[in-house]
Amino acid sequence: MEKLGGYDFYRSIGSPKWICGPMVDASELAFRMLVRRYGVELAYTPMLNSKQFTKNTKLRNTIFTTCDGDRPLVAQFAGDCPDILLEAAKLVEGSVDAVDINFGCPQHIAKRGHYGAYLQDEWDLMRSLISTLHQNLSVPVWCKIRVFPELEKSIAYAQMIEDSGSQVLAVHGRTRDSKGRNAGPADWNVIREIKKNVSVPVIANGDAVSLEAAEDCLSFTGCDGVMAAYPLLVNPTMFSGESKPDAFAVAREYLDLAEKYLTPTWQIRGHIFKLLKGHILGQDDIIRTYGAAQNAHDYRQATLVRRFFEGPRSTPRCTQVFEKLGLWLFTIDVLNHVEPGT
Structure with missing residues (x-):
């Protein structure tokens, strides 16, 4: 059977609007099942290091667990070797709806490990990573990215990723250097412009701190979904509209x-x-x-x-x-x- 992609695939999983993003040590099975009770329509696994995932069976069985009700589910991997990334993705492709490549992590550990947002200047390598998964997996490949300071470069970057085989884009509206105390507000304008210039579904990420903010983001950017991470850790009921849960x-x-x-x-x-x-x-x-x-x-x-x-x-x-x-x-x-x- 032909693998679905783009909007055909997105519709096949229910066109999710409210999404729980990938969080190291935090978006594990129990938490995913909790937020699914409160409005989350799609969830990511924690970020999985592809090298560790392929080498350490005990670690793999600890950090990747799922169950029948844990769908739709996206497994996110970080890495810089196409073959290792594919090997890791092959280990989970029968248990997830899509595999995401992390091109968005701005933390120092990603710089040391040569993955995440620290690959965003190596477009040939990125093309190889994306196309390898796209051509060899039975499920679609997605990509989570950050933007550049320049709008035109951000658009060209997103288009390159789409052309390489990514079937969905999750766009964090901050640059690689916008982190920690220097984070500042997410730029929904650049997300909106990327959405206008690609043909695959786009998920907006950044500053969705409440259901109202997520709805505003969806309306402003025209995106297909909105992703939240830390706000869900503080209030797992956020997407249900519960502002002050017990x-x-x-x-x-x-x-x-x-x-x-x-x-x-x-x-x-x-x-x-x-x-x-x-x-x-x-x-x-x-x-x-x-x-x-x-x-x-x-x-x-x-x-x-x-x-x-x-x-x-x-x-x-x-x-x-x-x-x-x-x-x-x-x-x-x-x-x-x-x-x-x-």
């Missing part, structure tokens, strides 16, 4: 899924602290309890004890506890694992 109820719902899908404790910890950050700052007892938790059951028991959340707010001692436990997930983890403003 964080404890959502946390317990996540923990039920984490237990069901055997989620590693280090992934659980990241989600719980992001979900409950505003409620536990200054609460030494609950911070210690969470820091000592070993599994989903321990975290669930902690979220059921409301009395921990009724004390005074931030104290110097609280800060020391966070540092001793190594729970700096709200700053360093966000900068390292989630593209700013996503």
